[in-house]
Amino acid sequence: MTAGYTSPLAETLAPDVLARLQRYVRVDTQSTRERTSSPSTPGQLELGRLLVAELAAAGIADAELDANGYVTGTLPASPGSPGGAGANGHVVGLIAHMDTSPDAPGAGVEPLVHRDYDGGILELPRNGTRLDPATMPELSAKRGHDIVTSSGDTLLGADDKAGVAEIVAAVTHLAAHPELPRPTLRVAFTPDEEIGEGATLFDIDRFGAECAYTLDGSELGELQDETFSADEAVIVIRGVEVHPGQATGKLVNALRLAAQVVAALPSDRLTPETTAGREGFIHPYELTATAGRAELRLILRDFDDERLAEHVALLERTARDVVGREPRATLELELRRQYRNMRSQLARVPGVAAAAEAAIRAEGIEPRRIPIRGGTDGSRLSEMGLPTPNIFTGGHEYHSVREWASVQDMAAAAATIVGLAAVWARRS
Numbered sequence: 001m002t003a004g005y006t007s008p009l010a011e012t013l014a015p016d017v018l019a020r021l022q023r024y025v026r027v028d029t030q031s032t033r034e035r036t037s038s039p040s041t042p043g044q045l046e047l048g049r050l051l052v053a054e055l056a057a058a059g060i061a062d063a064e065l066d067a068n069g070y071v072t073g074t075l076p077a078s079p080g081s082p083g084g085a086g087a088n089g090h091v092v093g094l095i096a097h098m099d100t101s102p103d104a105p106g107a108g109v110e111p112l113v114h115r116d117y118d119g120g121i122l123e124l125p126r127n128g129t130r131l132d133p134a135t136m137p138e139l140s141a142k143r144g145h146d147i148v149t150s151s152g153d154t155l156l157g158a159d160d161k162a163g164v165a166e167i168v169a170a171v172t173h174l175a176a177h178p179e180l181p182r183p184t185l186r187v188a189f190t191p192d193e194e195i196g197e198g199a200t201l202f203d204i205d206r207f208g209a210e211c212a213y214t215l216d217g218s219e220l221g222e223l224q225d226e227t228f229s230a231d232e233a234v235i236v237i238r239g240v241e242v243h244p245g246q247a248t249g250k251l252v253n254a255l256r257l258a259a260q261v262v263a264a265l266p267s268d269r270l271t272p273e274t275t276a277g278r279e280g281f282i283h284p285y286e287l288t289a290t291a292g293r294a295e296l297r298l299i300l301r302d303f304d305d306e307r308l309a310e311h312v313a314l315l316e317r318t319a320r321d322v323v324g325r326e327p328r329a330t331l332e333l334e335l336r337r338q339y340r341n342m343r344s345q346l347a348r349v350p351g352v353a354a355a356a357e358a359a360i361r362a363e364g365i366e367p368r369r370i371p372i373r374g375g376t377d378g379s380r381l382s383e384m385g386l387p388t389p390n391i392f393t394g395g396h397e398y399h400s401v402r403e404w405a406s407v408q409d410m411a412a413a414a415a416t417i418v419g420l421a422a423v424w425a426r427r428s
């Protein structure tokens with residue numbers, strides 16, 4: 001076995017995982033927040049069709065793409081499973097998302113493979129983009145790995161096409177090796193995860209799994225059964241727009257009021273840039289304004305639902321105080337529930353995360369259980385009744401032109417899926 005690989009199986013799977021990733025990232029599947037249909041962009045359907053064809057070629061007879069852009073397919077339990085096909089009755093889901101983030105350029109991705117990484121700075125050919133291990137401790141630990149990057153002017157799309165490639169490679173391997181133990185596996189590739197809609201039209205009943213795993217994490221060994229709880233707030237302030245030449249005593253500037261709301265929120269705490277670990281935040285991320293009308297968008301996050309409610313209350317109080325000082329201005333505050341921490345759902349079925357932990361250990365990797373400062377499809381799926389923790393993919397620096405992935409770690413994730421199937425097949 002070559003250095004850097006976690007097992008001979010991982011080394012066997014590596015070329016297939018890499019080839020699939022390179023194919024998938026070339027399809028532009030960037031989602032858009034201006035969603036008028038599912039999926040939000042046609043490129044996701046193009047990748048969906050490609051994935052159906054690849055699953056069918058692997059022997060997944062029922063692989064299909066539905067009208068909303070969800071790909072599903074079934075690999076029945078192996079005849080080699082204890083008691084014969086499907087005898088233990090477990091049905092386990094494997095999920096990854098097909099879209100990429102709208103937050104960095106996503107069209108025209110040209111992946112590069114840097115073989116046998118020497119631990120130094122990786123200079124990408126376009127836009128002067130550099131990956132400096134001095135500021136990326138996880139990259140500096142991958143000396144000797146094969147590192148995949150973009151060409152510097154787009155994201156890579158390892159988030160989450162690494163997860164897609166790992167699932168397709170693992171399922172293809174299992175289908176070709178019926179002697180390997182496995183439960184019934186249900187595969188799903190979702191659209192529009194990056195805009196928070198991946199679970200929206202997911203048909204859990206039809207999927208029919210008792211639990212699932214998203215392959216949408218990052219560093220080798222990560223197993224996440226805790227995510228943020230998340231709300232979004234949209235504040236609309238209306239002022240009185242008057243020609244500035246005749247504005248004396250009349251103009252009420254909505255833009256100024258919105259800026260005052262932002263300025264009145266805490267900036268030395270409760271922000272993404274001043275918090276870490278289990279601390280939450282209030283994050284204004286978009287302000288569009290004229291003197292007459294201002295629209296301010298914020299996201300609010302915490303691991304604890306009660307503390308999240310406190311952040312919401314602080315935002316409401318602040319906005320009402322500031323705008324309330326100008327009686328001619330009006331304020332609307334709309335709160336949208338996004339997702340909730342999956343911890344309480346997963347605590348009821350401890351065997352689900354335990355199976356993933358056992359599979360990660362069986363691959364010779366020490367599991368890292370770190371809460372995600374974000375959400376996954378699994379956050380909402382768990383809330384909807386499908387317990388879904390998240391497993392590492394080997395990708396890093398998501399949503400940026402510096403995004404990269406380790407071939408060895410992606411292969412470890414694919415091998416972990418094969419091992420996870422064995423764990424479930426052995427269960428009673």
Ligand SMILES: [Zn+2]
Nearest residue numbers: 097159160216
């Ligand atoms: Zn993702």
